[in-house]
Amino acid sequence: MKDSILTARLKSTLDLLYREDRFFLVLSVFIGLISGLAIVCFRFAMEMFRLVFLGSAATPPFWRMLLMPAAAGLIIAVLTIRFFPTARGSGVNQTKGALYIFNGFIPLKTAVGKFLLASMSIGAGFSLGPEDPALQIGACLASLLGRWFRLSRDRMRLIAPVGAAAGLAAAFNAPISAVLFVIEEVIGRWTAGILGSVVLSAISSVVVVRWFLGAEPLFRIPVVELQRPSEILAYLVLGIVGGLLSVAFASGITTLRPRFQQLPRWSQYFQPAVAGLLIGLIGVLGAPQVMGAGYEAMDTAMHGHFIWQFLILLAVLKIVATLVSFVSGTPGGMFAPTLFVGAMLGAAVGGAEHALLPHLSWSPGTYALVGMGVLFAGFLRAPMTSVFMILEVSGNYSIILPAIVANTFSYLVARTLQPVPIFDVLTRQDGMELPSMEEEREINILQVEDAMRPHTATVFGQDERLGDVLRRARSEQQEAVLVLLESGAWDYVKRSDIEAKAVEGGDEQTLVSLLPAEPMPVLHPDQPLSWALRYVDRWPLVPVVNRANPRKLEGVITQRAVLDRYRRYEE
């Protein structure tokens, strides 16, 4: 007896645990932990490849810098084309593809290929970032776990972004930014259900990374400060310049990439090598800072160790290096190069402004940090993430105003000059039709009030006599009448039913005798119009009532009105 009670309790507990919505949260934590471990290994792999290809010196010897990226490019090209073709690209669009097209499925081979090839390319000096590959690796591990536990289709679609957030948070060591980026750029919408899982996985992965690698940020932020309100104007200029540069950067990628892809197939074996050679050449000619992810150079720029002219040069060279790295098909991401270009641009603009207007205070770290956000907003088109990212890495709220100003202007300039964001362009070039997160953010959600119409006919009480109701319904040409019940609920009765009942039982009966057992559903004006679709096929009209006073009828809504409204929206 006792055993059976215990067994029943255990079963009940396990049933609760394994209910999919709850188990999803548990799984999110494991996804975060495992993704964190994977990204730690990814960082070590990058370092290992750096030692192999470029040696241990901070500035590699001449011959290594020139030749090793090219040699690595050859190896990467062969491996990518022969064994890991799905490892191409940054990884963000591929993760979105998993979410919207492949029901959350990402093959393990993709993660293995991305891990190996991206770490090799970045370690060998290609101007690419580890964050995007980390995002895809995390998404892939999540997909693997989801398939292993046989999650439902709905949950499988959501698990890729959970893993993506974990991977990105681990790579960037910034959980809030990672969560926001995934929601802003991958999922495109906020829901309570997904938010909790994404946050749990991101935090778990960051905890793991900090456990093994320490809490030190990738680049150290100096004291950032806004000394005078008039400095905002300087940041405004930075925003505009950043927007223009973002457009140039994006245009370069979107123009060159298809052209490189159209070259003969045999050339794809050599494209990464040529890109590597060019990057090596840039390095030996005096700008080794553009090689690799570039975090050390960002750190140096933030602490004012470069003159502004050199910073501009670095920004331009980094764009060139990233262009050739990415369009040649070398696996790797664009996050770190975006931040690099932004940091150099920000510090350069700040330095130039200070040279022209010395009374403007110049904190190179502040300008560099805001510059990062500017490129993030203008190039990656993630405005919200860009602001929070700056806050998260600096820990300083005084910078929020210049960040918002600069990022907003950058976003607006970029959006005006290049309406389609870079990720959407790349998606279409790859032959996929994925929803544009930018467009989705701006979709006006239709509400019930957009389709409802006023109800001019009489509303009857439940105790009204059938004769009176029938007379008025006939005069108003109503086929069905709305009835307000004593309880405050609503119902409707067809005129034909009233007529039949009146004939049967006489005019003195009341509407109560005709009311159905359950009252009809009601809607409110602010509810999404899509909710009306649940009811308008079963009831000819649905009352729309006031939230504060359910007895007050705001209008009615019909199926035809709903469909008409959607049609007009499309037009």
Added chain:
Amino acid sequence: MPAFGEAMDAENFAGFSPAELTRKSVKLALLLAGTVFGFLCVGAITHAVNARHRALAHQASLRGASDLHSGNYRQALEEFDTALLYARDSDEDTLGLAEALQGMGRTEEARAYLLKLREKQPENGEVNLELARIAVHQNAAAEAERYYHSAIYAAWPDSLANMRRQARLELVDYLLRTGAQAQAQAELMALIANAGDNRQIRLQAGALFARAGDKAHALATYRQVLQSDPHDAVALAGAGAAAYELGRYEEAEQTLRLAAEAAPLDAANAERYKLAVLIEQTDPYRKRQSPAERNRRVLTAFQAAGKRLQSCIASERQSTVILSELLQQWNQLHPRVNEQSLQGNSDLADKTMTTVFAIERTVPENCAVTDVDRALLRLAHEHEEN
């Protein structure tokens, strides 16, 4: 209204079968075990990687220090850069990097690194000293003084305790170069107070006192060294020079003689000694001499000055009005100046010496000058100061 789907789950969920529960539990247990195993593996890898980083950083740091010591700043910069790549928070390597940058003349960059270090360790003597040196290079006087003082009163490791004195010496040198004599003297006093038995420091202090114009303290400092070693050639030369400048020619003569014996090749010492002897022999105002000896010296000085004046006027280059007047004055005195007239006539002696001093001061320095004239000129300057 409940969230769409939630109510349906709660309504429709009937529980898992025992087989399904077992399968899920086994998988969860495997997942947990796998995660733990992953932690252990990554932990081991991390340990190995960190050890490798430490080794690389250490090797690069040693090479950098060696390059710095040998003055190979470019190579040192690369080595410290490498060391910092693997040990980002190493203050020692950051300091080395800054020193290498300074050695290459990239003072602004060096300063940026040093300021960053100073934020973390404001009491670090080495950092403050390097910043002071940069400030000197940039002619930022206030900053240089501030950093030097910070270096002097900073925390130095025992092995570098002498750097505190070194910092003060550099500060004194800088103050002297910028004309802040009084401040330099104050610093030197503090230096001497803490010098102990350090001969080198005292010798340096003595030289610096002399540069600062404080001959008395210079002499006292050298004397302290001579107390320990009476035959110290440098101290003898310094003391002799200080005594000479102070007008203590008897002491100067004795000291410079010993200095000349200790360092016979020192031409400056020899010259000063010779003059000191001549001054002793020529000075009519020297104490403890007989009236006859005094008169003899007055006469000798008068003759020497007159001869020099006449020689200069006779040479084509020198024939100014002032010299002519002086010659006239000398000629007027000449008949009256002899041993008999000088006896018991101190006024005449004074007047004669006044004329002598005027001649020696007025005649151009390199015109017909003899050693006696140089001695007389020195006496003239002293007489003027007094």
